[in-house]
Amino acid sequence: MENSMSPGSWERMAEWYDAKQGDTGDFWHRTLIDPTFLRVVGDVRGLRVLDLGCGNGYLSRRFSREGAKVVAVDASAPIVQRARGRESHEPLGIEYRVADAARLEFLRDASVDLVACNMALMDMEDAGAAISEVGRVLRRGGRFVASLSHPCFDQGPSSTWLIERFFRSTRVSRKVEKYREPFADEIPWQIAPGQIVTTTGYHRPLSWYAGALRTASLLIQSLEEPSPSQEFVEGSSEGPYVAQIPVHLVIEAVKV
Ligand SMILES: C[S@@+](CC[C@H](N)C(=O)[O-])C[C@H]1O[C@@H](n2cnc3c(N)ncnc32)[C@H](O)[C@@H]1O
Known part of the structure; x- marks a missing residue:
């Protein structure tokens, strides 16, 4: 029996999100987030x-093609x-x-070698319980690799770029507020001209993640702040800004 929950508007975004991510991930994933995320994930x-x-499973399929045995979980049916x-178009043996994520009772303790969580932790209402479940299902020495919106520089829509133009230069900074307290916010996604759907994102300070990982016996092994590729710098209006201030974080933690 599948334990569905109500992930709010993720339900309404499925068709658009699937088309956006396709089989490779969208421009932001392909040219900014995934190169670092996949390097940290390594050989699967x-x-x-x-x-x-897992969203539409484009990374599940990639891992599977690379020789992993994949179970993929998402709260949105x-x-x-x-x-x-x-x-069904390309059977790879993935179990969806x-x-x-806070209730993975269909997975046995210590039955997984690697948990990959790409840009989803900050969308989970009970990320503490999800991280606890990650600690339970990982075998000792197994790894948890998660990419997420950078808690210090991207809290959702309340974080914006501040651009100051001077005589000879332009200065870029990032607005961050109420950093220390966890809070929920509505994240707008434009799924069609004039059609905006919101999902709920959850800001938690960096120390919150460190504490939740420690409680789950997950020892932080590396922290990376994805740098934009040349393609991203040239192809996104935010490219030159992200080159200065990272808006994503990749955490690698080992089950001890
Ligand atoms: C930004 S999408 C990322 C999807 C995919 N990893 C990717 O990179 O394309 C976040 C996903 O997290 C899922 N999600 C949100 N809350 C969840 C929860 N509590 N448990 C499992 N999945 C959840 C959403 O349904 C959505 O598919």
Whole structure:
């Protein structure tokens, strides 16, 4: 029995999100986030991988093609339906589950080698319980690799670029407020001209993540702040800004 939850508007975004990510990830993923995320993930051949908050499963399929045995979980039934549709066109043996990351009771203790969670942790209402479940299902020495919006520089829509133009130069800074307190905010996604759907994002300070990982016996091994590729710098209006201030974080933690 699948334990679906209510991930709010992720349900309404499934078709758009699936088309946006396609089989490679969208421009931001492909040219900014994923190169660092995948380098930290490393070689997945022969590993049992849990793709947590898998969306349309483009990374699940990549891991599977690279020789991993993949179980992929997302709380949104419509997006998992899209992922299963892609699986039926190209069967790779991926096991898709509709479930809240905070309740992974269908996975046995210490049964997974790697949990990959790409840009989903800050969308999870109970990320503390999700991290606790990651600690439970990982075998000792197994790794948790998560990319997320950088808690220090991207708290959602309340963080904006501040651009100051001087006589000979332009200065870029990032507005951050109420950093110390966790809070929820509505994240707008333009899914069609004039059509905006919001999802809920959850700001938590960096120390909150460190504490939740420690409680789950997950020892931080590396922290990376993805630098933009040349393609991103040239192809995105935010490229030159992201070259100065990172808006994503990749955390790698080992189960001890
Ligand atoms: C920004 S998308 C990222 C999806 C995918 N990892 C990718 O990179 O394309 C965040 C995903 O997290 C899922 N999600 C949100 N809360 C969740 C939860 N509590 N448990 C599992 N998945 C959740 C959403 O349904 C959505 O598919």
